[in-house]
Amino acid sequence: MKARIVVLICGLMLSNNKTIGQTIQTGRKVVVLDAGHGGSDSGTVSEGGLQEKDVVLDIVRYMIAWNKSLLESKYDIYLTRRKDTLISLTDRTKLVKHLKPDVFISLHCNHLNDTNIQGAEIYTYDSNELSLLYAKIILNELNQDLGFKTRKPKQGNFQVLRETKEHCPALLLELGYLSNSSESYYLNDSQNRKALALSILMSI
Numbered sequence: 001m002k003a004r005i006v007v008l009i010c011g012l013m014l015s016n017n018k019t020i021g022q023t024i025q026t027g028r029k030v031v032v033l034d035a036g037h038g039g040s041d042s043g044t045v046s047e048g049g050l051q052e053k054d055v056v057l058d059i060v061r062y063m064i065a066w067n068k069s070l071l072e073s074k075y076d077i078y079l080t081r082r083k084d085t086l087i088s089l090t091d092r093t094k095l096v097k098h099l100k101p102d103v104f105i106s107l108h109c110n111h112l113n114d115t116n117i118q119g120a121e122i123y124t125y126d127s128n129e130l131s132l133l134y135a136k137i138i139l140n141e142l143n144q145d146l147g148f149k150t151r152k153p154k155q156g157n158f159q160v161l162r163e164t165k166e167h168c169p170a171l172l173l174e175l176g177y178l179s180n181s182s183e184s185y186y187l188n189d190s191q192n193r194k195a196l197a198l199s200i201l202m203s204i
């Protein structure tokens, strides 16, 4: 009986160390990155077959790599998915509710029937000051560093924003249009995804 209790307590400590405990101990900014879609849900697809789920997963992986190599792990970054699997929106927001990070960023690419439309957009749920500030800074970086056309932050009633807004600043990024040939060409190049990852990371 005693042994079982010890095991239980150790288990709790372990899970604590991996999550909230780490934040308190290190004092590092905690960031939750959500690569949209995954698995059977490819998200939008370009004419050439480039899938949104792959582009955004690649970008969050590069963000992790940049954080390690360039920023000496300045941020504690958590991912809602690490590979090509479909995670429910509820499970994605559960992680945020548990961690209460400094910022939550969901990454997507856009699609429209009008193939001329291009540019990056950022959605927040409402006019939360901190969310808007993050949105403006990231949009500015994407425009200045990478030449993306950008629009003012928009408000969107997305589930991942609605369910996380109480816990932290929450943003949904639309990193260009896969329906636009020049932006899908840009996003198809891994060097450009690396640049996008760095630009977003430096904005945080």
Ligand SMILES: [Zn+2]
Pocket (backbone or CB within 6 Å): 036, 037, 043, 044, 052, 107, 108, 109
């Ligand atoms: Zn999407």
